[in-house]
Amino acid sequence: MTIILSFWASLSDLSSAINFDLRNFFIRVIVNIFMEELYFITSNKGKVKEAKEKLNHLDIEIIQLELDYPEIQASDLKEIALYGLDFCSEKFKSPFFLEDSGLFIEELNSFPGPYSRYVHETIGNDGILKLLLGLSNRNAYFKSVIGLYNNGPIIFEGVSRGKISNEIIGKSGFGYDPIFMPENSEKTFGEMSTEEKNSYSHRGKALDNMVKYLEKGVE
Ligand code: IMP
Numbered sequence: 001m002t003i004i005l006s007f008w009a010s011l012s013d014l015s016s017a018i019n020f021d022l023r024n025f026f027i028r029v030i031v032n033i034f035m036e037e038l039y040f041i042t043s044n045k046g047k048v049k050e051a052k053e054k055l056n057h058l059d060i061e062i063i064q065l066e067l068d069y070p071e072i073q074a075s076d077l078k079e080i081a082l083y084g085l086d087f088c089s090e091k092f093k094s095p096f097f098l099e100d101s102g103l104f105i106e107e108l109n110s111f112p113g114p115y116s117r118y119v120h121e122t123i124g125n126d127g128i129l130k131l132l133l134g135l136s137n138r139n140a141y142f143k144s145v146i147g148l149y150n151n152g153p154i155i156f157e158g159v160s161r162g163k164i165s166n167e168i169i170g171k172s173g174f175g176y177d178p179i180f181m182p183e184n185s186e187k188t189f190g191e192m193s194t195e196e197k198n199s200y201s202h203r204g205k206a207l208d209n210m211v212k213y214l215e216k217g218v219e
Contacts, residue, residue: 039065039096041088046174047099047203053194054207058214067092075114077102078155081147089149097148097210101202103176105164106139107132116176125168125179138164142180144202146210154213158205173197 038060040051048064055062069087074080081100088096102116108131112119119127132138140163146156162182170178170190178190182200189197198204 037061037063037094039063039092039094041065041067041069041084041092041096041098044174049194050198050201050203051207054198054204055211055214058211060214065092065096069098071100071117073114077114077143077145078157080114081145081155082153085147085149085153089153095148095150097146099144099146099203099206101142101144103180104141104143105132107135107137120175125176128164128176128179129167132164138166140164140180142176142202144206146203146206148210148213156206156209156213158202158207158209160200160202160205162200 038055040048040062042048042064043066045064048062052062067088069084071080072083074083077100081098084098084100088098102113104110104113105128112128123130139161141159141161144158146158148154148156160182162180162185165179165181165188168178168190169188170192172192172194173189176189177197178188180190181188185192185200187196189201192200198207
């Protein structure tokens with residue numbers, strides 16, 4: 001371990017001396033040796049766009065794979081992701097990840113949470129705005145749980161706190177994006193570019209955690 005750390009430190013010294021990012025170069029070499037393709041099991045193209053933007057610098061090719069897996073009814077997103085990992089790893093042998101997310105609204109006792117997909121498909125953003133009509137507490141958060149399978153399951157999480165807007169604003173993104181305004185922003189996710197949304201979002205944070213893991217090299 002000490003040898004690895006001193007090797008890393010010398011790389012940083014050398015890279016600043018010759019003004020070249022050797023550390024990133026070595027990360028890319030390591031990642032390329034161990035993993036060139038990483039499958040993202042999802043039917044959501046918006047999620048794939050966000051993942052590609054975050055993992056771009058690693059030179060890992062993200063390949064979307066639409067493999068149906070059962071989303072069990074559970075109150076915990078982690079449980080849902082672990083079940084999906086287990087199910088898909090029986091059918092698919094290359095390294096892959098999947099992601100499950102939910103919107104939790106304070107005034108509605110964390111509803112829709114794990115039922116976010118069903119609620120979006122049924123009452124949609126208009127329905128959520130109607131449920132909150134006249135309520136002053138519009139606090140909400142998004143949570144993302146990424147499950148990576150690479151010789152075993154590993155979980156990465158991210159949370160984005162914010163508010164439900166008073167109206168639908170913006171046309172970018174997907175799902176609840178036009179009604180969710182993250183903390184420290186005057187815009188909804190629906191008004192942001194992929195890069196900007198990633199800098200605030202639950203998925204962006206979970207992806208950052210996965211990137212840190214991938215940078216260390218994977219088996
Ligand atoms: P799932 O993770 O694909 O099951 O998503 C659950 C529900 O939340 C779906 O209706 C998604 O469209 C919505 N959703 C998930 N992530 C986001 C997001 O980043 N922005 C807006 N809606 C989202």
